[in-house]
Amino acid sequence: MTAPLEGKTVIDLTTALAGPYATLLLAGMGARVIKVENPERGGDTSRNNSPYLSSDGLSLTRRSPDDMSVSMMARGRGKESITLNLKHPESKQVFFDLVRDADIVVENYSAGVTRRLGVDYQAARQVNERIVYTSISGFGATGDAGDRKAMDTIIQALSGVMMTAGEPGEPPVRFGLPVGDLVAPLFAVIGTMAAVLHAERTGEGQHVDVSMLGALTSLVACEPFDALESVGFPLRTGAHVPRLAPFGTFRAVDGWFALCAPTDPFSRGVFRAMGREDLLESPDFATRDARVANADRLHGLIAGWAAERALAEVLEALDRHGAPAAPVRDTAEAVRDASVLSRGDVVPLVHPRFGHHDGLYGSGLPVVFSRSTVDLTRPAPGLGEHTETVLREQLGYDPDHIDRLRSAGVL
Structure with a gap:
C-alpha cells in the first residue's frame, strides 16, 4: 500500500x-x-x-x-x-x-x-x-x-x-x-x-x-437565508431552528444535548420518549408544517421535559425510540x-x-x-x-x- x-x-x-x-x-x-x-x-x-x-x-x-x-x-x-x-x-x-x-x-x-x-x-x-x-x-x-x-x-x-x-x-x-x-x-x-x-x-x-x-x-450561500427571511423565518435562531422543529440544543439536569428530529418518524420518537403519545395525532404537531408553525411551543415542551431529568436518562429514552440525539461534549472529551x-x-x-x-x-x-x-x-x-x-x-x-x-x- x-x-x-x-x-x-x-x-x-x-x-x-x-x-x-x-x-x-x-x-x-x-x-x-x-x-x-x-x-x-x-x-x-x-x-x-x-x-x-x-x-x-x-x-x-x-x-x-x-x-x-x-x-x-x-x-x-x-x-x-x-x-x-x-x-x-x-x-x-x-x-x-x-x-x-x-x-x-x-x-x-x-x-x-x-x-x-x-x-x-x-x-x-x-x-x-x-x-x-x-x-x-x-x-x-x-x-x-x-x-x-x-x-x-x-x-x-x-x-x-x-x-x-x-x-x-x-x-x-x-x-x-x-x-x-x-x-x-x-x-x-x-x-x-x-x-x-x-x-x-x-x-x-x-x-x-x-x-x-x-x-x-x-x-453561507448554501443556506437560502434571504428566502427564509422573506417567508418569516428569522436569520438567527439561537439554540433552536424553528423551520426544522424539533431541532436544537436543550439542557438536562447535568448537561446539554443536541436533538435533530425534523421528519415525522423522528418527531414521533421524541414524543414517545417524552411519554407524550397524545401529541402523535395532535393537529399542532402531527405534521412537519404544523410543528414548524408551532416550533416555540414544541421546543418549550421538550425543554421542560429534559430540565427535570438526568442527561443519561434523556439520551437513553430518545435513543430507544429512534430520535437522533447526542450529548454536547467539550473539546477535551471530543478529541479523545x-x-x-x-x-x-x-x-x-x-x-x-x-x-x-x-x-x-x-x-x-x-x-x-x-x-x-x-x-x-x-x-x-x-x-x-x-x-x-x-x-x-x-x-x-x-x-x-x-x-x-x-x-x-x-x-
Missing part, C-alpha cells in the same frame, strides 16, 4: 494557518513537502505561537532552542524545512531550481506579494510549465483586492457567517474555530488535486486561486473519542525530541482509503533542518556553493 500522492513534490511558501493546513493535508497524503521559511523572521509565524512544549512540559514562553510551539508541532508535521530569504536577489535561482522538479507550489501571501518578489505563477511556469501553483489569500490573488490583509475574524465578519449564529438582536458571534482559515485550504487542496490531474492529462500546469472570503461566503482516534481523524502530537506530551492532540487526515495509506505521525522539523540536505541532494549544490549562499544571507 502506498500513499495517494507519493512521488509528488510540493514547494511550500506558506505561513500561519490557512496555507500550512493545506500543505499538511498534502503531506498526510504522501507528498514530499519542502517548507521554505524566512530565516530573518524566525521562519513560519506559527513557530512563535504560545504555548511551547519543552523538556518539562508546556510553557507560555520559549525556554530553550529545542522548545517548539504547539502550533508548529501540529501544522509542520510530515514536512521538510529549508531557510530561504526570498527578498534576497540570489534566492530566485534557488527557488526556480526547486520548482523545476516540483509538481506543486502553495503560497498564502497577500495578493501581489509573490509578483513583487519575483516568485509568482508566471515566473514559476517559465521553468516548469507543468507546475500547479496554488494561492490562498483573503480576497483572491487576482482582481482588485490589492494588498488587503485578512485575518480569520475579518473574513468571518465580511462573509456574513457571524450573523448566522446567536439570538436575534444580540451581538455578532465569532466562531471559536477559525473557520475561514480552515475552509479555504480545503478548497485549495480540492483545486490543487484537480489541477494536478489536468496537468497529468495535458502536460499543462495552471494557477489555482482560492479566496478565504469566497470560500466562507460560498458556504475512541472512534476518531482509531480512524486517525485525531492523532497525538509528537515533539521531535521530547516525544508526546499527554493531552496534546492534533488533526489527523479524516479520510480512510481502502487501498492507500495516509500518515501525519512524522514530527514537525526544526527551522532549516533540511536546508543542506535538500540543496545538496536534490539540487546538486556543492558545499562551497551552499556556504557562499549562507554567508551572503540567502539562506
Whole structure:
C-alpha cells in the first residue's frame, strides 16, 4: 500500500494557518513537502505561537532552542524545512531550481506579494510549465483586492457567517474555530488535486486561486437565508431552528444535548420518549408544517421535559425510540473519542525530541482509503533542518556553493 500522492513534490511558501493546513493535508497524503521559511523572521509565524512544549512540559514562553510551539508541532508535521530569504536577489535561482522538479507550489501571501518578489505563477511556469501553483489569500490573488490583509475574524465578519449564529438582536458571534482559515485550504487542496490531474492529462500546469472570503461566503450561500427571511423565518435562531422543529440544543439536569428530529418518524420518537403519545395525532404537531408553525411551543415542551431529568436518562429514552440525539461534549472529551482516534481523524502530537506530551492532540487526515495509506505521525522539523540536505541532494549544490549562499544571507 502506498500513499495517494507519493512521488509528488510540493514547494511550500506558506505561513500561519490557512496555507500550512493545506500543505499538511498534502503531506498526510504522501507528498514530499519542502517548507521554505524566512530565516530573518524566525521562519513560519506559527513557530512563535504560545504555548511551547519543552523538556518539562508546556510553557507560555520559549525556554530553550529545542522548545517548539504547539502550533508548529501540529501544522509542520510530515514536512521538510529549508531557510530561504526570498527578498534576497540570489534566492530566485534557488527557488526556480526547486520548482523545476516540483509538481506543486502553495503560497498564502497577500495578493501581489509573490509578483513583487519575483516568485509568482508566471515566473514559476517559465521553468516548469507543468507546475500547479496554488494561492490562498483573503480576497483572491487576482482582481482588485490589492494588498488587503485578512485575518480569520475579518473574513468571518465580511462573509456574513457571524450573523448566522446567536439570538436575534444580540451581538455578532465569532466562531471559536477559525473557520475561514480552515475552509479555504480545503478548497485549495480540492483545486490543487484537480489541477494536478489536468496537468497529468495535458502536460499543462495552471494557477489555482482560492479566496478565504469566497470560500466562507460560498458556504453561507448554501443556506437560502434571504428566502427564509422573506417567508418569516428569522436569520438567527439561537439554540433552536424553528423551520426544522424539533431541532436544537436543550439542557438536562447535568448537561446539554443536541436533538435533530425534523421528519415525522423522528418527531414521533421524541414524543414517545417524552411519554407524550397524545401529541402523535395532535393537529399542532402531527405534521412537519404544523410543528414548524408551532416550533416555540414544541421546543418549550421538550425543554421542560429534559430540565427535570438526568442527561443519561434523556439520551437513553430518545435513543430507544429512534430520535437522533447526542450529548454536547467539550473539546477535551471530543478529541479523545475512541472512534476518531482509531480512524486517525485525531492523532497525538509528537515533539521531535521530547516525544508526546499527554493531552496534546492534533488533526489527523479524516479520510480512510481502502487501498492507500495516509500518515501525519512524522514530527514537525526544526527551522532549516533540511536546508543542506535538500540543496545538496536534490539540487546538486556543492558545499562551497551552499556556504557562499549562507554567508551572503540567502539562506
